[in-house]
Amino acid sequence: MPGGNNATRKWPVGDIAWLLAVLCAGLLARLLHIERQPFWLDEALTFQRIHLGTGGLIADSYANRHMPSYFLLLQLISQLDPASAILRIPSALFGALSVGMVFIIARRIGGRSAAIVAGLLMALSPLQVQYGQEARSYTLVTLLITIALWGLVRLAQNPARASLGIRHADFDWCGWTSYVFGTIGALDVLSDAAPWLIAANASLLMIWRSLRLEPSPDARAGFGRNWLLGSAIILACCVPFYGAILAASDGQILHKFDWIPPLSWQTLKVAAKSAYLMRMAAVVRFSVLPTAVPLLGLLVAMLGMVGLWRMRGRLEGRVLLLGFAVLPLLLLAISLVKSMVLPRYMLWSAAPFFVLAGIGAASLPRRIRPAVATVLLLACAVNLAPVYRLETKPRxxxxxxxxxxxxxxxxxxxxxxxxxxxxxxxxxxxxxxxxxxxxxxxxxxxxxxxxxxxxxxxxxxxxxxxxxxxxxxxxxxxxxxxxxxxxxxxxxxxxxxxxxxxxxxxxx
Structure with missing residues (x-):
């Protein structure tokens, strides 16, 4: 499989051109008719919060289980123009950058073909586009987690280098820094990123275990020290803010989610179809809207399974699997006590899934890959079109x-x-x-x-x-x-x- 050994080489001009193309596609998809749908409740609350003043904004954020960071950003932007389109533009930009990160991760693991398909899926996913047109922080969290995911993939590809001391000339600063600060950023923007800690640490555990085969007896100890140092930095930068949320909510966090529909096969299907299988979700009704390309979701699911099969036995594949699977499985487990299954809560886990789908597409014979990518592009574009004309938010x-x-x-x-x-x-x-x-x-x-x-x-x-x-x-x-x-x-x-x-x- 291409990409693993050549990941650190200079990118060819063709790869850079494709990266720019999928970035532009993702940005265009999110900016197109960004003002057409009115605010719904979450965005209206955002609008009210950013007009409370800085102190009121911070207090209101913690009282409602939110980090104030993203709202402070929107408060700054709102001074330019309070219109809904202006407040949504950061989400569009962060969503488009997430497309680029998915492309970069897929290229590193599976080469150009994998990157093109993964990038297109992320760029044209209806749910990703919908939340790329909302004045909320979901796309920023997704971007930050994809940065952290890229760091983990890099560490998994060279565990021996990842185990070197920080003073060593060959220490993997890029891998560890991307993981640590991507994780800190995500956690300090939205608590929905908390399950990423479980997925990431499970991945780091597997990388650490793989070092038992290294000839150097100090490799595992060195990796463990770097892991503990990274974890300490993450906790130091995040625990105080989560303590503020707990203090403001009187410890009654789960009791404030009674508005989420009860767990059922229907809710599971809606969440899975919208998060991973390219279906458009209704905002105030727990349902998916009619699709223009019925077989697209099946195709994406098959590509994802093929990609997972192709990555079996590789550390990078396990990192992707955990990045994709931990979040929905954790939400499912919590939902046995208190329903927590919502498409937007699963949004960031679509990124590693689309990378796996891209790797699955790259396993096809080389001669048919251009045709498959073209068909996929057209199908995704047709499938996305209803997002811009249907009423998905109450008027x-x-x-x-x-x-x-x-x-x-x-x-x-x-x-x-x-x-x-x-x-x-x-x-x-x-x-x-x-x-x-x-x-x-x-x-x-x-x-x-x-x-x-x-x-x-x-x-x-x-x-x-x-x-x-x-x-x-x-x-x-x-x-x-x-x-x-x-x-x-x-x-x-x-x-x-x-x-x-x-x-x-x-x-x-």
């Missing part, structure tokens, strides 16, 4: 515009979703007065009913802002039947409906 922007135009002083806006007032406030039309200054916005039905009886018109909004137990329109109408018959029913996209109930005197 709270349309609902906010409708209410801003029609509510009058003294009106009441009742929202079935308790987070809807946040959505309406964040997505209010530019230049329009906040709805809350004209009408009372409340998720409490008893308040809305009391004001209605006192002569207030009520605008009842059915729709959700995030995952959770859905309430259909019929059930919503049954819940507010005391308001009578709505005079208006206004659909706003697929997820939201606004009902207007005239005041009792006006109804009479």
């Amino acid at each position: 709270w922007d349309m609902a906010a515009a409708t209410l801003a135009a029609q509510v009058q002083p003294g009106d009441t806006v009742f929202t079935g979703d308790p987070n809807a007032p946040t959505m309406l406030a964040v997505l209010q039309p530019k230049g329009a007065a906040p709805i809350g200054t004209t009408a009372l916005v409340t998720p409490q039905l008893d308040v809305a009913l009391a004001r209605w009886k006192q002569g207030s018109r009520v605008w009842a909004v059915n729709g959700r802002s995030a995952l959770g137990q859905p309430e259909g329109l019929d059930a919503f109408k049954d819940r507010i039947t005391a308001l009578g018959t709505p005079a208006l029913q206004i659909p706003e996209g697929k997820e939201i409906t606004i009902l207007m109930f005239p005041a009792p005197a006006a109804a009479d």
